[in-house]
Amino acid sequence: MRTNFLVATTLGAMMAAGGTASAQDGERYWIEKSQDGYVRMDRQTGEMSYCSGQGGRLVCRLAADDRRALQDEIARLQDEIVAIEERLAALESRPRDEGLPSEDEFEKTMGYMERFFRRFMGIVKEFERDLGGEPDDSTSQKT
Numbered sequence: 001m002r003t004n005f006l007v008a009t010t011l012g013a014m015m016a017a018g019g020t021a022s023a024q025d026g027e028r029y030w031i032e033k034s035q036d037g038y039v040r041m042d043r044q045t046g047e048m049s050y051c052s053g054q055g056g057r058l059v060c061r062l063a064a065d066d067r068r069a070l071q072d073e074i075a076r077l078q079d080e081i082v083a084i085e086e087r088l089a090a091l092e093s094r095p096r097d098e099g100l101p102s103e104d105e106f107e108k109t110m111g112y113m114e115r116f117f118r119r120f121m122g123i124v125k126e127f128e129r130d131l132g133g134e135p136d137d138s139t140s141q142k143t
Helices: 002-026 064-093 103-130
Strands: 029-033 038-042 048-054 057-062
Touching: 038 057, 057 064
Parallel strands: none
Antiparallel strands: 029 038, 038 048, 048 057
16 A cells, blocks of 8 residues: 555656646746847756847847857867868878888898797707707708
């Protein structure tokens, strides 16, 4: 019985909250008559607009502070676009890597690898000798 009461109370509270939210959505803007027309305030953002009746319609324009903030944001975004375009141009103007090394680079790298493997095989031979085994002739160092 107590559980049913809690469920009913919770559902009722949720329905009431839902009704309140939709009522608040309908009252998002507050409009006040002024000398030249109307002033409209967005209750969610605090943004102010000046409105006037034109041809049976209410036409609203941003307030000076909002317009200045909007223009500042537009200028900032335009500067950011210019910076991105300059960076893109710099990246695109770099010489592209051909992918394959030159013959000299290839030979130099192969020389490093050959020296590495010869030293490594020398270490393996020493290790085999230390363990008492004889090194295999196929792994002997060829210089």
